[in-house]
Amino acid sequence: MSTNILTKRIADARAKGRLGLIPFLPAGYPDKARFWTEIDQLDEAGADIIEIGMPFSDPVADGPVVEHASLKCLDAGVNLSWILGELASRKGRYKAGLVLMGYLNPVLQYGLERFARDASSAGVHGVILADVPFEESEPIRAAFDPQGLVLIPLVGLNTEPARMALYAKGGKGFAYFVSVLGTTGVQAGFDTGLPENIRAGLTKAKAAFDIPVALGFGLKHPDQLKALDGLVDAAVFGSALIRHIDAGGDSKGFMQVWK
Amino acid sequence: MKKGYFGAFGGQFVPELLMPPLLELEEAMARILPSKEFQDELASELTHFVGRPTALTFCPNLSAKLGVKLWLKREDLAHGGAHKVNNTIGQALLAKKLGKKRLLAETGAGQHGVASALAAARLGLECVIYMGATDVERQSLNVRRMKLFGATVVPVESGTKTLKDAINAALRVWIADQETTHYCFGTAAGPHPFPLLVRELQACISREARAQMLAQAGCLPDYVVACVGGGSNAIGAFHEFVGDASVQLIGVEAAGSGLPGDWHSAPLSVSGSPGVLHGMHTQLIQTPEGQILPSHSIAPGLDYPGVGPEHAAHQASGRAQYVSVTDDVALNAFIELSRFEGIMPALESSHALGWALKAAKDMKPGSNVVVCLSGRGDKDLDIVNDYLATKA
Numbered sequence: 008m009s010t011n012i013l014t015k016r017i018a019d020a021r022a023k024g025r026l027g028l029i030p031f032l033p034a035g036y037p038d039k040a041r042f043w044t045e046i047d048q049l050d051e052a053g054a055d056i057i058e059i060g061m062p063f064s065d066p067v068a069d070g071p072v073v074e075h076a077s078l079k080c081l082d083a084g085v086n087l088s089w090i091l092g093e094l095a096s097r098k099g100r101y102k103a104g105l106v107l108m109g110y111l112n113p114v115l116q117y118g119l120e121r122f123a124r125d126a127s128s129a130g131v132h133g134v135i136l137a138d139v140p141f142e143e144s145e146p147i148r149a150a151f152d153p154q155g156l157v158l159i160p161l162v163g164l165n166t167e168p169a170r171m172a173l174y175a176k177g178g179k180g181f182a183y184f185v186s187v188l189g190t191t192g193v194q195a196g197f198d199t200g201l202p203e204n205i206r207a208g209l210t211k212a213k214a215a216f217d218i219p220v221a222l223g224f225g226l227k228h229p230d231q232l233k234a235l236d237g238l239v240d241a242a243v244f245g246s247a248l249i250r251h252i253d254a255g256g257d258s259k260g261f262m263q264v265w266k
Numbered sequence: 267m268k269k270g271y272f273g274a275f276g277g278q279f280v281p282e283l284l285m286p287p288l289l290e291l292e293e294a295m296a297r298i299l300p301s302k303e304f305q306d307e308l309a310s311e312l313t314h315f316v317g318r319p320t321a322l323t324f325c326p327n328l329s330a331k332l333g334v335k336l337w338l339k340r341e342d343l344a345h346g347g348a349h350k351v352n353n354t355i356g357q358a359l360l361a362k363k364l365g366k367k368r369l370l371a372e373t374g375a376g377q378h379g380v381a382s383a384l385a386a387a388r389l390g391l392e393c394v395i396y397m398g399a400t401d402v403e404r405q406s407l408n409v410r411r412m413k414l415f416g417a418t419v420v421p422v423e424s425g426t427k428t429l430k431d432a433i434n435a436a437l438r439v440w441i442a443d444q445e446t447t448h449y450c451f452g453t454a455a456g457p458h459p460f461p462l463l464v465r466e467l468q469a470c471i472s473r474e475a476r477a478q479m480l481a482q483a484g485c486l487p488d489y490v491v492a493c494v495g496g497g498s499n500a501i502g503a504f505h506e507f508v509g510d511a512s513v514q515l516i517g518v519e520a521a522g523s524g525l526p527g528d529w530h531s532a533p534l535s536v537s538g539s540p541g542v543l544h545g546m547h548t549q550l551i552q553t554p555e556g557q558i559l560p561s562h563s564i565a566p567g568l569d570y571p572g573v574g575p576e577h578a579a580h581q582a583s584g585r586a587q588y589v590s591v592t593d594d595v596a597l598n599a600f601i602e603l604s605r606f607e608g609i610m611p612a613l614e615s616s617h618a619l620g621w622a623l624k625a626a627k628d629m630k631p632g633s634n635v636v637v638c639l640s641g642r643g644d645k646d647l648d649i650v651n652d653y654l655a656t657k658a
Contacts, residue, residue: 078425112550116539163282164283165283166282
């Protein structure tokens, strides 16, 4: 079986002796034109995987920073047709793996099969649906599998080994480990030393999954990465990148800090 | 059928981080809820604290006027002034058995917030209520009541700043505080097992009403009518009658102004389509792209863009019919019941009553119509006065 491209991108980063870097930006942020400039910069600056947010009016897994950014994009008219159409027109342009992240309802309304087909042909490799736990994932995987589109498993500090095993069976791409019991943008409870509960959770996740494990939610500064060395394969940055852009920075500058 | 589904509707569409507390609650429902100890305690609270059974009141004056027999199931007489307490006292008891220290609740109009706060005070639990900032402003009396019962009220500034955003906020808080906190969901909606749990706790409405009809009228009703926002009073009023094929079940949604293009709160009867919100697959008011639209009703407790999944299933199966009435029709019912029967209904309940008053002319004369009077109308006096002033 050929290795999934998302798995491979993270493995390549690990081979270079660093963590895989996975920046997240809501589609159309800070505005529809500049968004694609930021994505280009992220790719050129060495992002291993780029996560693009699909905005939703009621994002329950997101904190205020991502929610505010998503609602702003919705107001600007961002929808799935725009995201997938723009991505299709840029197909082959990015070295990074591409992942879409969002909530089920916009995908359902677009049509599961149609979404899987269009996303896959636009060069998207994986999808994270924050409100789809294992129990509801079967119809989605059934639509994604034929297109080679991966539904990325999402687990957290309170996921017991038995549930990790559910996600691990047939899990592809990478596993997303949420480092806080909270929403995006809540600061992970550590500075440079790693608290025991995160260490224990990551150890469980590493044991459960054959695929790489990425840590997300709450990373604020590069020193935190050192504490994760050996425990995790990649790190996701969402709210931190949005704050950086809001403060007048660009994606290139952001990546330089973290790389 | 798949776990947590009513036909095609229901499910558990939540982040994995919320699955452990939902599974814990499912387990508690199976183990604790049916136990004699729990049922005895609940029965005692319902009798001595809530004031159950509530009356089934015959309306002589409106019945004479309408040509049908109009009965009211008087949830307005339950403690707190609405059916909401049936659910909160049950969930608060369950939370205590689970060792939780705190009740977390969302509220729109504030009725569920008040019912949660008073149940928490009664059982010695802390209570925190998330409420849209717009609702905090327009329902200030209820905010004061919640605070008096010792609850913390947190205004929600995100999104449309109403009920749907309060639910989002409460779900977020529950992710962080699941260890110590029970999320006391306010209606028969949300992720499994809430639609089932809330129905079980509200089913006392129809258990009583069915027995009361048989005792007082000597027959089953021809119609059971209830308003539907999320749908907890309606599912409670319907449940025991679902097996009685002769009883027509009518859910009345809020059509708002009824003008084309205006917001409404009627995903089942005006314009809705299947989708996923707040952990459930149900009928929603949404754009073709799947973004949830704002809702509107003069009755704050009906102001919600979704509906409990069992109602969506009852509509699909045809077991219940869902209709809507406008703000005007509800207002008229509010005034009629006050004037002719000396009972002031909540604006929510006025929708159910408004449909019954309108539809009576098409019913067989002498039909027995039970309307679930889900709450009392004192809380709505300002809204009613303002509305009448604009119409004058």
